[in-house]
Amino acid sequence: MEDLLEKIENGRATVGVIGLGYVGLPLAAVFHRSGLKVRGYDVDERKVAMLSEGKSYIKHIGVDVLKDLSDSVRFQATTKLEDLLGVDIYVMCLPTPLGAHEEPDMSYVFGTSELIAKQLTGNQLFVLESTTYPGATDSDVLRILTKGNQLELGTDLFLAFSPERENPAGSGDEAVETSIIPKLVGGVDESSGVLAAALYRCGGFKNVVKVKSARIAECSKLLENSFRVVNIALVNELKLVFEKMDVDIWEVLDAAETKPFGFKRFNPGPGVGGHCIPIDPFYLTWKAKEVGQRSEFIEISGRVNASMPSRIVDKVQLALNDVGKAVKGSKVMLIGIAYKPNVDDCRESPALKIWELLLDLQAAISYHDSFIPKVPKTRTHKRLEGVESVPVSEENLSQQDAVVIVTDHDNIEYDIFQRVRCPVIDTRNRLRGLKGINVVLA
Known part of the structure; x- marks a missing residue:
C-alpha cells in the first residue's frame, strides 16, 4: 500500500x-x-x-x-x-x-x-x-x-x-x-x-x-438521485391536481419559492431522462426487495414520472381536437429531444417516448434539436434511429398542425412561436409572457 x-x-x-x-x-x-x-x-x-x-x-x-x-x-x-x-x-x-x-x-x-x-x-x-x-x-x-x-x-x-x-x-x-x-x-x-x-x-x-465504507458511498448516490425522482414526481402530480382546480402550478411554485427555508424548487415536465435519474432509484428498490423491504415511495414516484409522456400526448390530442383535427395524419413538430436543456444526450429522454406514442397514433412527426442533429442508436427506440433534425423556420412551423416544446434549449429563438397559428404545447413553461400564441401548458 x-x-x-x-x-x-x-x-x-x-x-x-x-x-x-x-x-x-x-x-x-x-x-x-x-x-x-x-x-x-x-x-x-x-x-x-x-x-x-x-x-x-x-x-x-x-x-x-x-x-x-x-x-x-x-x-x-x-x-x-x-x-x-x-x-x-x-x-x-x-x-x-x-x-x-x-x-x-x-x-x-x-x-x-x-x-x-x-x-x-x-x-x-x-x-x-x-x-x-x-x-x-x-x-x-x-x-x-x-x-x-x-x-x-x-x-x-x-x-x-x-x-x-x-x-x-x-x-x-x-x-x-x-x-x-x-x-x-x-x-x-x-x-x-x-x-x-x-x-x-x-x-x-x-x-x-x-x-x-463503499456501501455508504453507494447508498449516498442512490439517495441523491431518489431525492430528485421523488420531488420531480411530486410536482408532476401536483401539476395534474392543480390543473383540475384551474390553478397554475408555475404560479404556485413562484409563490412557494418566496419561502427562504424548508423549500427547494423542482419544476414539472414531460418526464425524466438521462443515464441516472430514471434508472438509479430502481437499483435501490431492487436491492430493497432482495432484503425483504419494499420502497413504495420510490416505486410510486417512478410510475408517476413514467406516465408523464402519455399525459403530454393526451394534451396534444385535446389541442388538435379543439381546432377540429385528429392526431391521425396530423403533422407534429417536437422541439428538443435531449433529456435536458443544452446537452447532446437523448438517453431515456421523455421526448423519444412522446414521439413513439404519437407515431402509434399515426401522426407525422418531425423534430428540431441542434444538439442532436440525428437520432442516435438507442436501446429502446429503434424506429427513430437516423431521423434528422429540421430547422425551426417559419416555413417549417407553418406546415405543422401542432408543435410540442419538450426540451427548452437556450439557443432557440422562442419569439418565432408568436407567429405560429397552430397549437403550441409547452411542457416547460418556456413561452410564459409571450403574447399572441395558442399555448397549451402541459
Whole structure:
C-alpha cells in the first residue's frame, strides 16, 4: 500500500479510465490536468479516433480540453483493454442500465471486470464510479476481481466506490466544473479508502470526502438521485391536481419559492431522462426487495414520472381536437429531444417516448434539436434511429398542425412561436409572457 500511496502522492501513478463517455472523459481530463499519466479505454472506435485528433464528441466539453489531451505524452486513448496492462489504478465509468423488468443490468461492469481481473498484477487500486446497488462493490466486484488469482484485498488489491457526480451543461447554481464537485469515496477496507481519497485529492479534485465504507458511498448516490425522482414526481402530480382546480402550478411554485427555508424548487415536465435519474432509484428498490423491504415511495414516484409522456400526448390530442383535427395524419413538430436543456444526450429522454406514442397514433412527426442533429442508436427506440433534425423556420412551423416544446434549449429563438397559428404545447413553461400564441401548458 505504501508504495502505491507514494506513487499517487508524487504524481507518478498511471490511471486507466474505463469508459470515455459523459463521466469518464471529464474525469480523465481532470486527472490529466493534475499531472497524472492517463490511459483511456473505450470500445467505441469513433470516440478514440476523435480523442486522438483533439476533437470533442460531447458538446459541453470544449475543444481546448481535448487538445490538451491529444497533444500530451501523458495521455493515450485506446480500444484495446490490454493497453492498460500495468496501470496502477483502474477507474471504471461504464453504463449500468435497467433490464426488461427494471432489474439492474450490471453486464458492462461485471464483464469488463472479469477481463481486468486477468491482467491484474498486484499492488493496484480499482475504483468503481458506475452507479450500482448497495453491496455490489464489496461483494460482486470484489469476487470477480479476485477469482482465479492469488490477490488479497488490502494487500495486493485495493477496491473502492466513488459515485460520479456530473451535471452536463448545468446552468445557474448548478453550473459546476467536475473538479469542484465534492468527491465522495468509500473503500471496501480502510487501506482502499485511504488510497482512493489520495487518488482524487492528488488527481485534481478540490474537496474529497472519505466515508467509512463503499456501501455508504453507494447508498449516498442512490439517495441523491431518489431525492430528485421523488420531488420531480411530486410536482408532476401536483401539476395534474392543480390543473383540475384551474390553478397554475408555475404560479404556485413562484409563490412557494418566496419561502427562504424548508423549500427547494423542482419544476414539472414531460418526464425524466438521462443515464441516472430514471434508472438509479430502481437499483435501490431492487436491492430493497432482495432484503425483504419494499420502497413504495420510490416505486410510486417512478410510475408517476413514467406516465408523464402519455399525459403530454393526451394534451396534444385535446389541442388538435379543439381546432377540429385528429392526431391521425396530423403533422407534429417536437422541439428538443435531449433529456435536458443544452446537452447532446437523448438517453431515456421523455421526448423519444412522446414521439413513439404519437407515431402509434399515426401522426407525422418531425423534430428540431441542434444538439442532436440525428437520432442516435438507442436501446429502446429503434424506429427513430437516423431521423434528422429540421430547422425551426417559419416555413417549417407553418406546415405543422401542432408543435410540442419538450426540451427548452437556450439557443432557440422562442419569439418565432408568436407567429405560429397552430397549437403550441409547452411542457416547460418556456413561452410564459409571450403574447399572441395558442399555448397549451402541459
